[in-house]
Amino acid sequence: MKKTFAFLTLAAVLAAPLSAQAHRAWLAPTSTVLSGNDAWVGFDAGMSNGVFIPDHAAMRLAGLTITAPDGSTAQAENLHQAKYRSSFDLHLSQPGTYRVANVGSGFMASYKQGGEAKRWRGAEADFATALPADATEVEAVRTESRTETFVTLGAPNETALAPTGKGLELVPVTHPNDLVAGEAATFKLLLNGQPAADVEVAVARNGLRYRDNPEEVTVKTDAEGAFSVTWSEAGLYWLGAAVRTPGANGQPGVNASWNGALEVLP
Amino acid sequence: MRKLPLVLTAAGLAAAPAVAPTAAWAADLTVNVELPRISSASYHRPYVAVWIEKPDQSTAQTLAVWYQQTRNSEGDGKDWLKDLRTWWRKGGRAMTMPADGLSGPTKAPGRHAVTVPAARLRALPAGQYNLVVEAARELGGRELVRVPFRWGAANTAAGSGSTELGAVRVAVTR
Numbered sequence: 001m002k003k004t005f006a007f008l009t010l011a012a013v014l015a016a017p018l019s020a021q022a023h024r025a026w027l028a029p030t031s032t033v034l035s036g037n038d039a040w041v042g043f044d045a046g047m048s049n050g051v052f053i054p055d056h057a058a059m060r061l062a063g064l065t066i067t068a069p070d071g072s073t074a075q076a077e078n079l080h081q082a083k084y085r086s087s088f089d090l091h092l093s094q095p096g097t098y099r100v101a102n103v104g105s106g107f108m109a110s111y112k113q114g115g116e117a118k119r120w121r122g123a124e125a126d127f128a129t130a131l132p133a134d135a136t137e138v139e140a141v142r143t144e145s146r147t148e149t150f151v152t153l154g155a156p157n158e159t160a161l162a163p164t165g166k167g168l169e170l171v172p173v174t175h176p177n178d179l180v181a182g183e184a185a186t187f188k189l190l191l192n193g194q195p196a197a198d199v200e201v202a203v204a205r206n207g208l209r210y211r212d213n214p215e216e217v218t219v220k221t222d223a224e225g226a227f228s229v230t231w232s233e234a235g236l237y238w239l240g241a242a243v244r245t246p247g248a249n250g251q252p253g254v255n256a257s258w259n260g261a262l263e264v265l266p
Numbered sequence: 267m268r269k270l271p272l273v274l275t276a277a278g279l280a281a282a283p284a285v286a287p288t289a290a291w292a293a294d295l296t297v298n299v300e301l302p303r304i305s306s307a308s309y310h311r312p313y314v315a316v317w318i319e320k321p322d323q324s325t326a327q328t329l330a331v332w333y334q335q336t337r338n339s340e341g342d343g344k345d346w347l348k349d350l351r352t353w354w355r356k357g358g359r360a361m362t363m364p365a366d367g368l369s370g371p372t373k374a375p376g377r378h379a380v381t382v383p384a385a386r387l388r389a390l391p392a393g394q395y396n397l398v399v400e401a402a403r404e405l406g407g408r409e410l411v412r413v414p415f416r417w418g419a420a421n422t423a424a425g426s427g428s429t430e431l432g433a434v435r436v437a438v439t440r
Contacts, residue, residue: 035354036345155359178355265351 023047023056025147025259026238027102028206032177032263034153039092041151043076045102046085050208051238052261054084059147061086063103067160069096069153095154097177099161106143107252111135124252140252144168149261152177165193168243168258173226179264181234188225191243191256195225199241203229206236234266293420293438295382297329299399300432303375304406311372312403312430313346315353316380318387319396319412325357326390330380331369349402352410392418401430 030042044052045059058081066074076088092098107124110117113135120130127140144167150160156175163169170176174185189196204216221227221241231237240259247253297316316330331353334343344363348354363369367386397415402408409430415423415438423436 033348033351033354034345035348035359036342039345180355265355 023049024051024204024238024240025059025102025145025257026051026261027059027100027147027149027259028052028236028261029100029149029151029263032149032151033265034092034151036153039153041090041092042087043090043100043149044085044087045147048084051204052206052236053209054082056084058082058084058086059102061088061102063101063105064088065101065103066090067099067101069094069098069157069159071159071162074098090151092151092153096157097150097152097160097175099148099150101146101148103167104143104145104147105167107140108143109138109140109252111138127252140247142252142254144254144256145259146257147259150176163190163193165190167192168196168241168256170239170258170260176260176262179231179262181231181264181266184228184230186226186228189221189227189241189258190225195221195223196241196243197221197223197225199225199243201227201239201241204238204240205233206238231264234264237262237264293384293387293417295329295384295387295417296437296439297380297382297397297399298377298433298435298437299380300377300434301373301375301401302427302430302432304403304430306406308405310404310406311374312401312406313350313372315350315358315398315400317353317357317398318390318417319356319398321394321396323356323396325353326395327387328353328357328361328365328368329382331358331363331365332372333363333369335364335369335371346402346404349408350400351402351408352398353400387417390417392416397423397434397436399427399431399434401427403430406430 025047027043027045044054045061046054046057047059048054048056064076066076068074076090079088107127108121109127110119111131113132122130124142131138146167146169156177158172161172163171169190171188171190173187179185189199199221201219202216203219208214219227219229238261242257245254301312314332317328318326320326333347336343347358350358395415395417397413398410400410407429409427411425411427411431411434413423413425413434413436415421415436417438421438425434
């Protein structure tokens with residue numbers, strides 16, 4: 001009994017720092033490099049501590065945006081939300097690269113009323129009239145998130161990869177469906193279309209459950225927003241970055257985040 | 267469609283005098299590829315690609331692609347061309363299959379020769395190259411064999427695979 005108790009205490013201590021960290025959002029494709037006249041790819045989307053391990057929460061796909069190789073919008077099929085993951089299919093019917101993204105935004109505020117800390121969450125449009133008149137120390141934050149991946153039928157192209165200029169985004173130097181183990185790849189991060197300098201990017205490989213070492217690395221973007229990763233092994237990699245811009249002059253702060261899944265082949 | 271061969275021949279003749287000096291050695295390239303007999307409860311013939319690679323490992327020219335030419339209940343043969351991963355990335359994905367003089371059906375275990383007449387290699391400058399053979403098999407593995415050879419004078423070279431490929435021999439004749 002004593003041993004069990006000690007273990008539980010230890011587990012609680014270990015779990016504490018993890019729970020403080022937000023769960024990671026991921027959108028995982030069943031494959032990324034395809035040939036033939038047409039092809040199908042399935043996707044799973046969830047949030048969890050271990051990337052691509054569906055054991056916590058399914059992702060709501062309200063902001064699912066699929067851009068086809070010609071820049072038009074493609075539709076997901078067979079949408080389904082399960083307990084731990086949401087899934088859908090995409091029929092690739094034209095050659096080139098598809099960008100598959102779940103784009104979300106939100107608004108929240110923390111404030112004090114009579115010395116008591118309170119929170120409000122809702123639409124940004126309602127914010128001006130939502131808080132009580134005696135609210136003090138108001139801090140408002142807009143969140144902008146993009147969780148995405150890329151799949152290519154035939155030869156890759158870059159039409160769908162053009163930045164939208166909103167939030168935190170990845171733009172290719174190396175094409176995201178042209179990644180091979182042992183080779184280096186370079187990408188750029190943009191915040192609202194501008195280079196996002198000095199931002200940390202976490203790089204984690206799938207299969208965490210079947211090894212002891214997380215093998216996670218962090219790289220930093222340079223002045224042009226560029227960063228490079230040398231893939232040590234083949235696998236599905238999760239990349240994540242976030243930029244917090246504090247509010248000022250009555251403007252809300254902005255928490256922008258980008259999460260991507262990139263497949264590296266042997 | 268019937269007129270196409272005539273047109274090609276005419277183009278070939280027209281181009282011939284212009285390239286005569288560089289094609290002075292007028293060599294043919296022969297590649298012998300051995301597909302090993304593999305004991306497997308569910309053997310499928312491998313997809314194979316043969317190509318010439320420059321020293322920087324970029325593709326100079328694809329010589330042969332053997333893949334399932336038909337559609338079956340599981341899909342079209344071209345759906346699995348991407349399993350020839352290296353060839354697919356280094357040039358296959360930019361090509362249209364079937365390709366005249368290049369593509370053909372999968373081959374049974376044994377020795378197979380790919381003979382490329384000099385006329386098809388007119389654009390290849392003399393120099394050092396790799397001959398690359400890649401094989402990928404359904405429910406099996408993938409293997410790549412690189413054989414360095416010289417284009418520009420008669421020579422032979424050989425290499426060997428260990429799982430999906432056997433001996434690979436390259437001969438530049440004349």
